[in-house]
Amino acid sequence: MNKAKMKKLLWAIVKYATLVFGSFVSVLPVVVCVITAFKSPEEYAETNVMTLPKSWTYFENFVQAWKQANMALAFRNSIIILICVLFFSILTGSMLAYVLNRFKFPGNGLIRNLFLFASLLPGIAMQVSVYQIMYSLGWINSLFGYIVLMCGTDVISIYIFIQFFENISVSLDEAAIMDGCTYFGVFFRILLPLLKPAIITVMILKGVGVYNEYYMANLYLQNKNSFVTVATSLFKFTGPLGNQYNYICAGVILTMLPALIVFILCQKQIYGGLAQGAVKG
Amino acid sequence: MRNFIKWITSAKVNKVLCIITFMFVPLALLTVFTYIPFGKMIGFSFYDMKYIGDREFVGLKNYAEVFSRDDCFKALKLSLYYIAASFVQLGLALYFATLLSFKTKGGGIFKGLMFFPYLVCGIAVGFIFKFFYTRGFVLDTVLQWCGFNLDNLPYWLKDTSINNISVAATSVWRYMGQNMVLFIGAIMSVDAEMYEAAAIDGAGGWQKFRYIIFPSISTIIVLNLILAITGSLSVFEPPYVITGGNFGTGTYFVIMDKLAHASQKVGLASAMAIVLLVIILIATLLQKLFFRYFIGEGEHEAIRAVRKRKKREALAAAGNGGVQS
Amino acid sequence: MRKNAKRLLALALTGAMTLSFAGCGSKDEGEGKKKDDGEFSLTLDQIKLGEDYTDVKADLKFLTHKTDVIDTKFKEYITEFQKLYPNINIEYEGITDYANDITTRLSTGDWGDICMIPTTVDKDDLGTYFVKLGDQEKLGETYVKDWLNNFTYQGSTYGVPSMVNAQGIVYNKRVFEESGVKEVPKTPDDFLAALKKIKDNKKVTAPLYTNFAADWTMNAWDAYISASTGDPDFMNSGLTKGKEPFTDRKDGTGPFAVYNLLYEAVKQGLTEEDPTTTDWEGSKPMINKGEIGCMVLGSWAFVQMRDAGDNGDDIAYMPFPISVNGKQYASVGPDYNYGINVNSSKDQKIAAMCYVKWLVEESGFAGGEGGLSVVQGDALPDALSSFGDVELLVDNPAPEGEENLFNDINNDSELGINVSGAIPKATLEAATQGSQNMEELSKEWNEKWTTAQKNNGVE
Structure with a gap:
């Protein structure tokens, strides 16, 4: 009996020790960023990076980073992009999934495979030719163009929706059709509301992706005076006129904050959503 | 007019209309932003061309060059680091997920802290880890606290014996928590009664994991393994944002990016992309076959298991088997 | 800039x-x-x-x-x-x-x-x-x-x-003097000897700071090629048409000498310890304070280094330490x-x-x-005041019909001269790891260059 107790205690120690260690490693790089962001340039030069700042109310770095990287505009743009992309990609993604799941028609399998294959294509390598297309459409330096592009490059959300539809009984549709509903009506009135969990999943996955996307944003939204996004605002700190680490860290923290706040507020939904994707995926 | 309305609302027409309208936008986007560029890229790979100026058709020369250059396939070897990293990542994620699926004090906080890196933007990751690995900065300081002497520590991004591990570790840092949350979700979906039954049978933690948790989430583990391995072949971001591919950390895509932009060899870079795509396709296919054979995938039993069972059934000559769930 | x-x-x-x-x-x-x-x-x-x-x-x-x-x-x-x-x-x-x-x-x-x-x-x-x-x-x-x-x-x-920029080396005069370097070095050997002396000076963390991690800084090294030959036609003819231009000339001149200087400095431990995590912005106050001896950058850098701290008077600018027949050159080119x-x-x-x-x-x-100002007769900038009898060298334009030849060969060879800094980066990496010596490196560059020359019709 005693031995079992010992074993249990030992296990508990191992368990919490590893958990603490894992969490420590996960936050350490970011915590150091926070520390550095609160140091004055002189303090930064003189102290070890792990030494806590003298004052936690030294906001100068944040003010500078906010101004230099034009973050007010960046946040505005990112919010617009986020809302539009999420709205349209969820709408079109779920519509496509509905069609693919509910109707048998020639080409159904082909279309599924086309989407699947698309997810294997190397996105970075194709930007050369994508750029030519964006250019000929006149969508360089256009929020609209970027939003359309971001809506189009998504495969995972379609799969999540398809999987979700599989679990919604077809008899529901049939009943509605009997009542004189059109197929459009079935989708918008009956099924879309039922999709809520899947929509949350997609919002999270896609939302994180869109918010943090920098490669294409940098490529297609070049006029940073007007079209900077939160992720590309960080480019301000690179290059020949780069910046001190104090400002960089402050900038990094600023870009992370909204994600952090949303995360803390909607923790449950986020975990639930991801798990949903997992179980179905 | 009435006829028209009737016609348009008739089930059959309505269905076709619905299919067409609902599919139009996604398919148009897929064509314009994926398949047309893909086709163009295939075209580029047969030309000797820069971004500007004339192009010259060279047939398969670019492909021949991909295979004869020593830097391309050498870069693919780096994928081994990332594959190893993804095993570590999945292992850790599974371990923490199992811990956190049972009652744990402060579980929510641990979960949140470990998940958080997933939300950090790629550029920020670059900044954060350059800082993290700088000599005498974060990592070195922490290791000194643990009693290491700075003189015995390597230069994390310079020493070629360790720098690829340093870079790959950042990707573990970033995605472990997300994997963990996925696994927790999968574990939670296991019927709670099974645990209770197991507890009554006196199963310990390990037994529970081995016989209940692991089998029930094997599908998602396999799926993540497949993604991890194909992902490891096409790693781009970590070296791109942290080391710029210097000191032997240039992965296949980083080398490709350099060829395309610093040397303007668009044709060669396109050929490289296609070669990698073929490799990824083959790898995916092999893995699928492999896992189907040994573990089973989705709702299909493992082929090996099916064979065994069939053999058993044949031996027993019982006629009630063969139900493929 | x-x-x-x-x-x-x-x-x-x-x-x-x-x-x-x-x-x-x-x-x-x-x-x-x-x-x-x-x-x-x-x-x-x-x-x-x-x-x-x-x-x-x-x-x-x-x-x-x-x-x-x-x-x-x-x-x-x-x-x-x-x-x-x-x-x-x-x-x-x-x-x-x-x-x-x-x-x-x-x-x-x-x-x-x-x-x-x-x-x-x-x-x-x-x-x-x-x-x-x-x-x-x-x-x-x-x-x-x-x-x-x-x-x-x-x-x-x-x-x-x-x-218009002149290409030289921005350095901390006080550090050089305090370390016992009385005269500005004029040859690669003198320069390396000077860096060694500076290294013995305990306050200095890096006699020569490469700023490798910033990436674009490495490309600066390519800008010294024409000055290392003293030939205004070198870039647009000597390099494009010459046979194996990266070969060691054995007299301390030419492209080989430029990169060899970097190689030796790195190999002898005269540069920063960890090039992968250098901090460009941080390096400016460091050279100003005297923690860095010098940096190989265009004259534009002089002002930034001078203004990065309280010791602006210590910052000076010198020509690249290569002498051709006893004469030093500095290439000058428009920004x-x-x-x-x-x-x-x-x-x-x-x-x-x-x-x-x-x-x-x-x-x-x-x-x-x-x-420098493009207007004739405008005064030389402060940075160049100590250049003395150094001859300013302006590259001659490429002959008609060959305007794109340099770019074509440069791209084809993947050496990225003045573009990607591939040569100086490879030099630094090889010197750090001891993987290749300069002979092997220059042989490799020669091979790539020659192949590219052939591909573009230069025999």
């Missing part, structure tokens, strides 16, 4: 891609619009600042790489300029990664009225984007004619340099050039002309940034 930035230029995904359009689509568009006000024939030399066009009304947008002085120096410029031209408003847009982004911006047409012309624009394309600023012959009466070469096509000049949008309205073009002329002749921008 710097030649080095060219490296970013070519690296630029964006820039490069755009140019594919510069070659096709946008060209037609540009020509189409040009016809509308084809009669525009004003040139810089015809304008008398403060007298002509003082009543012109225009709003100008100016794309600049100098993001650091938009809110300070450029604001003062606008105020000053508006004293002469009260109805011209100028809005600056700073682009952090200018080299990377500007080529792409050009193709979109949405780039304002004045910009700094990227080097990636082909000469025969200049007229598609930019207003002709004058005839080189005519402008050459007041400006240094050779420095207009870069953006002159068939005698017409489309860009005027904002400043970014001002260019005016060919699609702007007539008033905007006139206003832009006035502003560009004012910037070049009156603003004092070049001197303030540590460069």
Whole structure:
């Protein structure tokens, strides 16, 4: 009996020790960023990076980073992009999934495979030719163009929706059709509301992706005076006129904050959503 | 007019209309932003061309060059680091997920802290880890606290014996928590009664994991393994944002990016992309076959298991088997 | 601001891609619009600042790489300029990664009225984007004619340099003196000996700081090739047509000597310990304080290093330590050039002309940034005051018909001279790891270069 107790205690120690260690490693790089962001340039030069700042109310770095990287505009743009992309990609993604799941028609399998294959294509390598297309459409330096592009490059959300539809009984549709509903009506009135969990999943996955996307944003939204996004605002700190680490860290923290706040507020939904994707995926 | 309305609302027409309208936008986007560029890229790979100026058709020369250059396939070897990293990542994620699926004090906080890196933007990751690995900065300081002497520590991004591990570790840092949350979700979906039954049978933690948790989430583990391995072949971001591919950390895509932009060899870079795509396709296919054979995938039993069972059934000559769930 | 930035230029995904359009689509568009006000024939030399066009009304947008002085120096410029031209408003847009982004911006047409012309624009394309600023012959009466070469096509000049850089080494004089280096080294061996002495000085963390992690800084090393030969034709003939140009000349000159200097410095531990995590912004106060001995960068860097702390007087500039027949050279070349949008309205073009002329002749921008002014007879900048009898070397333009030869061979060989800094980066990596010696490296470069020469018809 005693031995079992010992074993249990030992296990508990191992368990919490590893958990603490894992969490420590996960936050350490970011915590150091926070520390550095609160140091004055002189303090930064003189102290070890792990030494806590003298004052936690030294906001100068944040003010500078906010101004230099034009973050007010960046946040505005990112919010617009986020809302539009999420709205349209969820709408079109779920519509496509509905069609693919509910109707048998020639080409159904082909279309599924086309989407699947698309997810294997190397996105970075194709930007050369994508750029030519964006250019000929006149969508360089256009929020609209970027939003359309971001809506189009998504495969995972379609799969999540398809999987979700599989679990919604077809008899529901049939009943509605009997009542004189059109197929459009079935989708918008009956099924879309039922999709809520899947929509949350997609919002999270896609939302994180869109918010943090920098490669294409940098490529297609070049006029940073007007079209900077939160992720590309960080480019301000690179290059020949780069910046001190104090400002960089402050900038990094600023870009992370909204994600952090949303995360803390909607923790449950986020975990639930991801798990949903997992179980179905 | 009435006829028209009737016609348009008739089930059959309505269905076709619905299919067409609902599919139009996604398919148009897929064509314009994926398949047309893909086709163009295939075209580029047969030309000797820069971004500007004339192009010259060279047939398969670019492909021949991909295979004869020593830097391309050498870069693919780096994928081994990332594959190893993804095993570590999945292992850790599974371990923490199992811990956190049972009652744990402060579980929510641990979960949140470990998940958080997933939300950090790629550029920020670059900044954060350059800082993290700088000599005498974060990592070195922490290791000194643990009693290491700075003189015995390597230069994390310079020493070629360790720098690829340093870079790959950042990707573990970033995605472990997300994997963990996925696994927790999968574990939670296991019927709670099974645990209770197991507890009554006196199963310990390990037994529970081995016989209940692991089998029930094997599908998602396999799926993540497949993604991890194909992902490891096409790693781009970590070296791109942290080391710029210097000191032997240039992965296949980083080398490709350099060829395309610093040397303007668009044709060669396109050929490289296609070669990698073929490799990824083959790898995916092999893995699928492999896992189907040994573990089973989705709702299909493992082929090996099916064979065994069939053999058993044949031996027993019982006629009630063969139900493929 | 710097030649080095060219490296970013070519690296630029964006820039490069755009140019594919510069070659096709946008060209037609540009020509189409040009016809509308084809009669525009004003040139810089015809304008008398403060007298002509003082009543012109225009709003100008100016794309600049100098993001650091938009809110300070450029604001003062606008105020000053508006004293002469009260109805011209100028809005600056700073682009952090200018080299990377500007080529792409050009193709979109949405780039304002004045910009700094990227080097990636082909000469025969200049007229598609930019207003002709004058005839080189005519402008050459007041400006240094050779420095207009870069953006002159068939005698017409489309860009005027904002400043001209000399290539040397920025160093901390006090550190050199305190370490017992009395004379500025003139040969690679003297220079390495000096660095060794400095290394014994405990306060110094790196006698030579490469700033490797910043990437574009490594590309600076390529800029010393022509000075290492003392031959103004080397870049555009010696290198492009010469046989195995990277071979060791055994006399401490030539490209080999330049890169060998880097190799030896790294191998002997005279550079920073960890090149992968260098901090560009942090390096400026370090050299100012004397923790760094020197950096191999263009003269523009002198001002930044001088102003980065309280010890500005310690910062000095010296020529690259290679002597050809006992004589030292420093290559001099234009930094970014001002260019005016060919699609702007007539008033905007006139206003832009006035502003560009004012910037070049009156603003004092070049001197303030540590460069030479393109205007004949303007004083040498502080950075070059200690250059003494060093000969300033301007590369001759490529012979007619071979304007693209260097770029073609350079791209084909993947050596990225003045573009990607592939050679100095490989040198540093090899020296750090001890994986290859200089003979092996130079052999490899020679092979790549020779193959590329053959591919481009040079026998």
